[in-house]
Amino acid sequence: xxxxxxxxxxKFSLMMQRVFGKRHAKIGIYGPPNVGKTxxxxxxxxxxxxxxxGSVSEIPHETRRAKCVxxxxxxxxxxxLNMDLVDTPGIATKVDYKxxxxxxxxxxDESRTRAKEATEGVIEAIKWLDDIDGVVLVMDAxxxxxxxxxxxxxxxxxxxNLPVLIAANKIDAENASPATLKSAFPQHPVIPISALTxxxxxxxxxxxxxxxxxxxxxxGSR
Amino acid sequence: xxxxxLHCGYVFEDSTDKYLRGCPKCHGHRFFFTKQTTTPAAPIExxxxxxxxxxxxxxxxxxxxxxxxxxxxxxxxxxRALIEQKLEASxxxxxxxxxxxxxxxxxxxxxQHTADPAPHPETINIEQSGNYRIDLKGLLEKExxxxxxxxxxxxxxxxAFQMLRKKHD
Numbered sequence: 001x002x003x004x005x006x007x008x009x010x011k012f013s014l015m016m017q018r019v020f021g022k023r024h025a026k027i028g029i030y031g032p033p034n035v036g037k038t039x040x041x042x043x044x045x046x047x048x049x050x051x052x053x054g055s056v057s058e059i060p061h062e063t064r065r066a067k068c069v070x071x072x073x074x075x076x077x078x079x080x081l082n083m084d085l086v087d088t089p090g091i092a093t094k095v096d097y098k099x100x101x102x103x104x105x106x107x108x109d110e111s112r113t114r115a116k117e118a119t120e121g122v123i124e125a126i127k128w129l130d131d132i133d134g135v136v137l138v139m140d141a142x143x144x145x146x147x148x149x150x151x152x153x154x155x156x157x158x159x160x161n162l163p164v165l166i167a168a169n170k171i172d173a174e175n176a177s178p179a180t181l182k183s184a185f186p187q188h189p190v191i192p193i194s195a196l197t198x199x200x201x202x203x204x205x206x207x208x209x210x211x212x213x214x215x216x217x218x219x220g221s222r
Numbered sequence: 223x224x225x226x227x228l229h230c231g232y233v234f235e236d237s238t239d240k241y242l243r244g245c246p247k248c249h250g251h252r253f254f255f256t257k258q259t260t261t262p263a264a265p266i267e268x269x270x271x272x273x274x275x276x277x278x279x280x281x282x283x284x285x286x287x288x289x290x291x292x293x294x295x296x297x298x299x300x301x302r303a304l305i306e307q308k309l310e311a312s313x314x315x316x317x318x319x320x321x322x323x324x325x326x327x328x329x330x331x332x333x334q335h336t337a338d339p340a341p342h343p344e345t346i347n348i349e350q351s352g353n354y355r356i357d358l359k360g361l362l363e364k365e366x367x368x369x370x371x372x373x374x375x376x377x378x379x380x381x382a383f384q385m386l387r388k389k390h391d
Contacts, residue, residue, distance in 0.1 A: 097352030112352035119346060119354040126361045149358065151335035156362040183323040184331075 025212045026084045031138035033060035033090025036169040040195040041087040059104045061118035076206040089121025134163045134212040141168040141176040145184040168192045228252040344370035
């Protein structure tokens with residue numbers, strides 16, 4: 001291992017980061033199924049590493065295992081943030097295999113397997129919360145934000161004292177209404193974006209640096 | 223499969239090599255294989271992106287519409303600027319803020335989802351194979367994973383012990 005690399009990964013480096021207020025944060029991308037979590041993760045990775053996180057699909061629960069990419073550095077000119085990015089499966093309160101069959105034409109066995117894996121994915125996503133330093137909560141700006149999933153997740157993240165940033169995705173869609181999202185959760189920064197086209201992602205990156213560079217004392221969920 | 227001229231849509235029948243001498247109609251030299259030939263009137267459907275780019279060019283050069291000019295020169299930079307301008311305008315138009323909610327409305331809608339659910343021991347209820355109901359609040363609050371199927375409860379012991387440990391701490 002080269003000397004430079006050793007210094008960079010050493011405790012000395014971590015100490016310097018602490019002294020100068022720079023942090024290495026583990027950021028989780030959370031949200032209900034089909035809101036564009038993986039599309040956003042792909043966008044972030046493409047913009048900063050030239051890589052991609054995973055495949056996307058119009059069928060809900062495409063991501064059924066959490067994926068983590070380490071050491072992503074994002075910057076907005078003046079300041080920067082080193083982070084590990086975790087793309088999590090969609091969080092839902094109900095998973096029904098018939099939805100995959102009737103709406104998306106999947107076979108019975110495939111639908112059942114998908115439903116089972118999606119349920120396991122929800123548990124996995126929740127388990128990851130213990131290791132996460134900040135959350136980008138992705139919501140669909142074309143949908144009603146007052147859902148049990150959104151409200152429950154936000155309540156729990158607040159109880160854990162985790163910094164939350166809401167990405168109001170799909171604003172390129174005809175019926176998007178990020179203003180409704182902003183008024184629904186005024187206590188958190190809401191950034192309207194289109195992960196698909198990359199619209200307003202610079203603003204998202206700046207807010208991520210601002211929000212996730214702060215030091216927060218994490219609490220348990222209870 | 224027949225060959226079809228990319229430019230004028232002229233169709234060559236199967237197993238012909240006449241196209242090697244070029245299109246007899248327009249003297250074009252580019253052809254494509256196709257199962258279903260397109261009509262000569264509409265030889266090739268331009269893609270959506272191409273249409274948008276053409277519309278942008280026409281918008282910028284009004285004289286093209288009148289038939290006064292036949293050529294237009296655009297640098298890639300100009301083209302990109304035009305597309306971005308168009309995209310920004312369409313997004314701004316679509317994201318006009320809707321009336322914001324009042325505090326009272328917001329509170330009412332939030333409380334609909336914050337009420338405590340009925341006290342079931344299970345965090346995952348398998349109603350039938352492939353149909354799952356998940357107690358999100360319980361899982362987020364680190365309750366043990368208890369799976370219920372046909373009245374039989376399966377308890378995930380590591381999560382139960384983890385909860386006990388947390389309570390002791």
